[in-house]
Amino acid sequence: APASELPVIRVQDVGRISVVKSFTTLCADFLYILHGRDLQTLPPVTNLANLTIVADRFDALEVVRSYVGRKKILRTIDGKTTAKADGALSEEKVRQRLLVAIMLDHPPWMERYSARLIVKGWVGREADLSSPLWWDLPSRIEEELAYRRECVLETVQSLQSYFLGVYASRERQCKLGYDSSAQCDSYQLGEMVRFFVRCGTLKLQGGVIDINEPTEPFAGDATFLLDTLRQVPEYQIDRHHSHCGIRTRLLPLLDLVAECLLHIGICTACWTDAREQYEWMDARKPLLWKRQDFALRTQGHGNKHADLRAMFTATERDWGS
Ligand SMILES: [Zn+2]
Ligand SMILES: [Zn+2]
Incomplete structure (x- = not known):
């Protein structure tokens, strides 16, 4: 017709x-x-x-x-x-x-x-x-992505908190054995604080009254953030105290996070068939994750997903080795 x-x-x-x-x-x-x-x-x-x-x-x-x-x-x-x-x-x-x-x-x-x-x-x-x-991606992907991003930022921030915590504690970090000194730890803590503040990853604020705007989450590329932290100098209080600072300890951890970021994408098969075990946003968070117990298992499809999720979603992370 x-x-x-x-x-x-x-x-x-x-x-x-x-x-x-x-x-x-x-x-x-x-x-x-x-x-x-x-x-x-x-x-x-x-x-x-x-x-x-x-x-x-x-x-x-x-x-x-x-x-x-x-x-x-x-x-x-x-x-x-x-x-x-x-x-x-x-x-x-x-x-x-x-x-x-x-x-x-x-x-x-x-x-x-x-x-x-x-x-x-x-x-x-x-x-x-x-x-x-x-x-506004369908199938709850948009929410999952936003949540994973939040977890990544939290993980990176936890590295900084970890080192601030251990250097501020009474436990001696200085590596000089018998001659180790509290001054060395204080010096490292001071330099570390200055470095983080300069990077924009740490804000010092008063605890008497809160007059600050809430912090907007970092909006850039997470790998740039890792690269910024990678710039931390090898601070040394004098020529005897080599490797007393965080640089030697932080770099392998940044490598670890960077490696895990390579696997952070969403797996279609698990998202479709086993979402409850696979998703991050509604999963129960592990209370404490420990670096020393962690190795990203590459054997077994589900293992890798589970290891990754445990690290990124943990409520607390112990980065000590
Ligand atoms: Zn030292
Ligand atoms: Zn999968």
């Missing part, structure tokens, strides 16, 4: 997509897939994300998922993206990829881009309901 005679359906709501140049094209792509025909070109990720949102709205996600899987579209996109371009993706592009990964079930993107958001700090804001869905 001629187009004028076809029934007309008015669609009120196509889901939370972004502003698109031509909705007709998006709709055409969707109908092509729905009717088992191939798309003319490889869709850019933004289009693919929008397409996914529309498909979900019309309860046709399964068709798009199997099309994208069969055509290896996401792998083709990876193949066309250099490592440099991937590293330079904006927050919005990263979020679009993560949305596609969640909706179309693509574990490699889920792991890679969820880790990116956590580490870069692109989480934890209130999204408004008119913004595209990738600003």
Whole structure:
């Protein structure tokens, strides 16, 4: 029949997509897939994300998922993206990829881009309901990411608190054996405080009356934070007291946290099939985590997840070895 005679359906709501140049094209792509025909070109990720949102709205996600899987579209996109371009993706592009990964079930993107958001700090804001869905990731991923980010920052901060605590305690930290001295510990504590304050990771404030604004969480890249702490000088009160400060002790711990950050992305399989045992946000926190008992087990899929979660979510951490 001629187009004028076809029934007309008015669609009120196509889901939370972004502003698109031509909705007709998006709709055409969707109908092509729905009717088992191939798309003319490889869709850019933004289009693919929008397409996914529309498909979900019309309860046709399964068709798009199997099309994208069969055509290896996401792998083709990876193949066309250099490592440099991937590293330079904006927050919005990263979020679009993560949305596609969640909706179309693509574990490699889920792991890679969820880790990116956590580490870069692109989480934890209130999204408004008119913004595209990738600003408010579904399936509780948005909340989980924000929580994991919080845990990462807390873990890094606990390193600082740990060393302030031990050097402020009466337990001698100076490494000089018989000649060890309290002055050396006091000196190290003083230099450490000055260093942390200079880095912006420590604020000194009065305890008589609280006149300070609450601290905003660090908003930058967590790896920069680790690199900043890595700059701590090897302070020495005199030529005999080498290695009495925190540098020698802190660096391996920063390496450990950095290594754990590599595994912080969300695992699709566990998120889907065993969320209760896997998620961080509603998990029971261990009261005390000890560095000396910790080795990230790489054998056994669940073990690695559990070790990582224990370290990052613990209420208290003992970094002593
Ligand atoms: Zn010393
Ligand atoms: Zn897993």
